[in-house]
Amino acid sequence: MQSAVEVKGLTRVFEPKKKKEGKSVTALNKVDLRIARGELFGLLGPNGAGKTTLLKILSTLLLPTAGKAFVAGFDVEKDFTEVRKRINMVSGGEISGYGLLTVKENLWMFTQFYGMKSSVAKQRIDEMLAQFGLADKKDEKVRTLSTGQRQKMNVIRGFVTDPEIIFLDEPTLGLDVNASRVIREFIVDWVQAKDNRTVLLTTHYMMEADQLCDRIAIIDDGRILACDTPENLKKLVKMNRTLKLDVTSLKDTSKFGSLTGVEQFTFQDDAEKDQTHLKFILTDDSAVTEIISEVQSKGARILSLQKTEPTLEDVFIKMVGKGFE
Amino acid sequence: MTDTWLVTNLRAIRGRAYPRVIGSKRELSWLFFDITLPLLTVSAYAYIYKYIQAPDEFVGFVILGGAMTAFWLNILWMMASQLYWEKEIGNLQLYLIAPISRMSILAGMAVGGLFMTAIRASATMVIGVLLFGIVLSFAQPVMLILIFVVTMISLYGMGMMFASLYLLLGREAYHLSNLLTEPVYLASGLYFPVKALGFWAAAGASIIPITLGLDALRQLFYPGSGAEYGFLSVNTELAILAVLCVAFLWLSKYSLDYMEKLGKTTGRLTLRWQ
Numbered sequence: 001m002q003s004a005v006e007v008k009g010l011t012r013v014f015e016p017k018k019k020k021e022g023k024s025v026t027a028l029n030k031v032d033l034r035i036a037r038g039e040l041f042g043l044l045g046p047n048g049a050g051k052t053t054l055l056k057i058l059s060t061l062l063l064p065t066a067g068k069a070f071v072a073g074f075d076v077e078k079d080f081t082e083v084r085k086r087i088n089m090v091s092g093g094e095i096s097g098y099g100l101l102t103v104k105e106n107l108w109m110f111t112q113f114y115g116m117k118s119s120v121a122k123q124r125i126d127e128m129l130a131q132f133g134l135a136d137k138k139d140e141k142v143r144t145l146s147t148g149q150r151q152k153m154n155v156i157r158g159f160v161t162d163p164e165i166i167f168l169d170e171p172t173l174g175l176d177v178n179a180s181r182v183i184r185e186f187i188v189d190w191v192q193a194k195d196n197r198t199v200l201l202t203t204h205y206m207m208e209a210d211q212l213c214d215r216i217a218i219i220d221d222g223r224i225l226a227c228d229t230p231e232n233l234k235k236l237v238k239m240n241r242t243l244k245l246d247v248t249s250l251k252d253t254s255k256f257g258s259l260t261g262v263e264q265f266t267f268q269d270d271a272e273k274d275q276t277h278l279k280f281i282l283t284d285d286s287a288v289t290e291i292i293s294e295v296q297s298k299g300a301r302i303l304s305l306q307k308t309e310p311t312l313e314d315v316f317i318k319m320v321g322k323g324f325e
Numbered sequence: 326m327t328d329t330w331l332v333t334n335l336r337a338i339r340g341r342a343y344p345r346v347i348g349s350k351r352e353l354s355w356l357f358f359d360i361t362l363p364l365l366t367v368s369a370y371a372y373i374y375k376y377i378q379a380p381d382e383f384v385g386f387v388i389l390g391g392a393m394t395a396f397w398l399n400i401l402w403m404m405a406s407q408l409y410w411e412k413e414i415g416n417l418q419l420y421l422i423a424p425i426s427r428m429s430i431l432a433g434m435a436v437g438g439l440f441m442t443a444i445r446a447s448a449t450m451v452i453g454v455l456l457f458g459i460v461l462s463f464a465q466p467v468m469l470i471l472i473f474v475v476t477m478i479s480l481y482g483m484g485m486m487f488a489s490l491y492l493l494l495g496r497e498a499y500h501l502s503n504l505l506t507e508p509v510y511l512a513s514g515l516y517f518p519v520k521a522l523g524f525w526a527a528a529g530a531s532i533i534p535i536t537l538g539l540d541a542l543r544q545l546f547y548p549g550s551g552a553e554y555g556f557l558s559v560n561t562e563l564a565i566l567a568v569l570c571v572a573f574l575w576l577s578k579y580s581l582d583y584m585e586k587l588g589k590t591t592g593r594l595t596l597r598w599q
Contacts, residue, residue, distance in 0.1 A: 061418055111340075
């Protein structure tokens with residue numbers, strides 16, 4: 001199947017405006033990447049890692065210094081018109097549009113740049129405004145919107161033209177929990193609604209990447225350091241996974257230490273509460289099922305369960321050598 | 326998408342023209358600033374001509390010049406600097422990733438600006454004519470329309486070319502707008518017949534379409550005045566304006582393509598605060 005995005009040896013060097021103003025900066029350094037159609041792909045990296053530069057090249061706003069980039073099978077340098085027919089882009093903190101236009105007018109204006117028929121565009125805008133809870137704001141001037149409402153409008157602007165591939169550059173940047181949640185849910189629903197829809201998302205938020213993305217590439221200093229599913233990326237980190245259980249008083253704990261996948265086992269009886277606290281260090285997640293079965297076979301009842309495992313942040317720190325600034 | 330390239334681009338022109346058209350309805354402060362203030366300037370010149378007992382045509386020349394001033398100011402302060410502002414507010418990159426000709430965006434700006442400015446210029450004309458009791462001839466309506474249309478296309482073609490150049494110049498472009506405001510009032514003969522500057526000065530100023538367009542309109546509104554006050558014959562001016570039309574539209578396309586290529590190469594096309 002044809003890739004949504006394919007990047008081969010992509011390099012981008014920014015030269016200073018004048019020689020004496022500083023050194024050249026390599027924003028992307030021989031990047032190779034392939035994103036399949038239908039994927040929700042995340043690009044995770046600190047400021048200046050090269051995420052936005054990559055997005056700008058893929059969205060035909062910037063030329064690579066070396067290497068090749070293809071979007072929907074088209075070369076971004078030579079076939080940029082074909083690329084543009086199939087893409088759209090939304091950036092976090094975007095202030096696009098005109099403040100004196102209403103929300104609906106503003107969105108309509110952008111649909112016209114994609115040649116959408118007015119009646120179709122207006123119907124789709126109404127539907128999406130309702131979906132984002134902005135229906136009552138459609139006749140309000142854009143300049144009266146809050147940051148969250150404005151960003152929802154920007155997201156609608158990007159999706160209303162129904163692109164095959166959408167580039168989202170930190171779309172929930174600076175938004176409150178509710179606005180972020182609405183946008184994240186929409187993105188997931190949108191990708192799943194049709195087979196060939198693809199999202200390339202850059203984000204600072206580990207949780208967002210973990211929650212949304214099928215695969216994630218970690219980028220730093222213009223290089224892709226790792227690229228895999230969130231689960232597989234987490235496996236790269238040699239870190240103990242722990243399982244803590246509070247159960248009703250348990251007399252026999254002799255078998256827990258020898259269960260497959262359990263590296264270490266400790267317990268503590270709490271006579272006052274008539275409970276036993278169990279703590280396991282696991283080498284294999286499959287041990288969780290066996291532990292629960294063993295607890296139940298002893299006639300005890302599970303009161304609480306807590307499992308900790310490596311996060312994307314741990315993966316990121318391992319790869320990049322530092323956390324986000 | 327089954328629509329043709331032409332339909333898509335016509336929709337884009339309509340889309341980009343819309344904010345300008347609707348803006349004239351929503352921000353009514355322009356009624357005072359863009360009609361009353363130019364009328365004060367026009368009135369000052371009109372009273373000077375009346376006081377020195379200049380021929381009656383001169384008051385009409387001034388009012389026509391005042392109306393055309395609105396178009397020149399629109400070109401300099403709205404059209405030319407618009408792409409730079411679009412970059413600053415983040416719209417430019419959204420225009421550039423759209424599957425349309427960049428000329429459609431500029432054409433949309435031009436159509437919107439022309440519509441808005443035409444209302445202002447008409448208001449200046451109507452109030453000026455009523456205030457000073459001017460009588461204009463409409464003996465050649467087709468030629469009047471033709472001259473006006475060709476002047477506007479070439480003038481806004483020039484504005485479209487400026488828009489690309491200003492984008493490259495960034496904030497420094499404001500100095501250029503300042504530089505081109507008052508001197509053009511003089512060079513294009515906005516308040517007097519350009520012929521008074523002498524042949525070579527008037528010929529040089531003819532690169533600005535408003536110079537010949539205004540001169541031709543004055544000759545048409547005042548039949549018979551051409552021999553004494555007209556710079557070139559109306560037909561010659563029409564022919565030159567037609568050439569300017571093609572030249573400025575081509576140059577605007579060329580400069581826009583050049584600007585986009587340069588911007589994509591240097592990476593400064595969508596960088597703000599340049």
